[in-house]
Amino acid sequence: MAKITLKGLRHSYMPNPSKPTDYALQQLDVDWEDGGAYALLGPSGCGKTTLLNIISGLLTPSHGEILFDGQDVTRMQPDERHIAQVFQFPVVYDTMTVYDNLAFPLRNRGVAEAEVDKRVREIAEMIDLTSTLDKRASGLTADGKQKISLGRGLVRTDVNVIMFDEPLTVIDPHLKWQLRSKLKELHQRVRTTMIYVTHDQTEALTFADKVVVMKDGQVVQIGTPVDLFERPQHTFVGHFIGSPGMNVLPCQVKGGKAFYEGIELGSWNASACKYEEGLELGVRPEFVKLSDAGVPVEIAKVSDAGRFQIVHTRKGDHSIKLLVPEGVEIPEKHAHLAFRSDHTQVYRDGWLVSGDNSHE
């Protein structure tokens, strides 16, 4: 097990990158604490898999270094780094039994057969494969095969980090949930650092203690699921996480107060904002209420999501969504909206405005 540090990491697939867009990964400086359960979340093409392959050693970064517990492993091969990886599509050795599959990484490393047997049975027990140990691996279903892939990582005692590259892509929906909770349970048991790559926010938020949100090769926020929900550092995080995503509206800030279309709205960070250009106001639908006074809007659509209703409203060209509990009467055409000021925040060029101006 190890703490993983990424220092000044950049990567381009081109031989001579010149402009920022040539880079699949922009500047990255991230620390992954030992034993943490991390999720790497972002839309397709944001560089998640590139980053994962760099950590596992399948790819050498163009710039920067990777440290495992302070030791530079940037130029090391995957097997020297003592990592394990579960791929998007299950990788099993077809001709081998489940038992031999699990034993494979140990046998390759010359572990004594008695020890191999002990580890394999222990791990098979953990991932519920004991009853299929003697079966051919090729005969298992997709979720069984993914368990084998995971098992091949777990049998090794020297594993620094286990990485998952969208491991539930090919799993049936009703088994996804099962396998996800199994993963969470396993993490609590073995306490190995785990990095889970996905574009599915539910998977990320349920699995991880900390979520790393990526966009266009950059990390936009690292935080607990609660952080991401309550304090999105970037409007992208607000959009991407939450269903429906955060409302983003153009605004002006004058004298420490935020105005939307001339209406003053309370915002917890407006007083720290010294800028006038490129400002936006973000508020999650959860923190918007129907009210007697406030922003006048037209109701465009109401969709029923079970325990609550999603109300789509319009003001001019802007759309504002809000969540209303089940059973609450919604006006036919016109309504007024109030925003909770402790969850309404000002963004500049996409980034959350804060006192320290860290994104200057």
Added chain:
Amino acid sequence: MNKIENQKAWFFVLPVLALVAFNAIIPLMTVVNYSVQETFGDNTFFWAGVMWFEQVLTSERFHASLGRQMIFTFSILAIEIPLGVLIALTMPRKGPWVPVCLVLMALPLLIPWNVVGAMWNIFALPDIGLLGRTLNAIGFDYNFTRQPGDAWFTMILMDVWHWTSLVVLLAYAGLVSIPDAYYQAAKIDGAKPLAIFRYIQLPKMKRVLTIAILLRFMDSFMIYTEPFVLTGGGPGNSTTLLSIDLVKIALGQFDLGPAAAMSLIYFLIILAMSWVFYTVMMRNEAN
């Protein structure tokens, strides 16, 4: 459930049926017809029963050609399959060299069979051929027109040159279809190259290799043109394979009955061996 009856579909199958009848069933039936009759010329035929079949099956001449055929087929399989896999493994999987390699590999397959025979015949001539002269120059007493061993060596070398490419292309197709994740997983699991071959590449190539072996088996068992042009079955009968012998009986001696019986036996041997082979190769798949 009510199925819609539409007998018109038969009408559309008819052309194919006619085609198969004309190019396979009817010729085959004429062979069957000859194989059970005796003729003394004049286009008059007498019923002969299984006489010809008995004669062929007990004839030493047939046993000898069948034996030579088996030796030839299994020799070239033993060389071409491993060699083809080996070459496929060394070919690049990505990059600008891929098309170059593929075209180079496909070249021998594009040459007409009798041209291959003629090429090798000239190439191997001991007095003027490049191969023949070189071998003699470096001290080998090589003469494929006189020494049976040399004739066999040349015939097998020619087949390997002509047909290994087919195995290479098929094996290569199997190899490139393996997703990168397998190699990455193997790397992470610490597998050595031999283990990667044994547990990833070979199992993934199994299906195409089965096809490759089947094709090479059938083709080499039926081979005629190349060895005929190269050695004409000689020296003596030493390279007279089944098909060459068959042509000698049918067209050389004009023994229609025995030739027809031999054709059918020949056909049944290929069919039976292909079936056994395929069943054995695919049996593991089912488990």
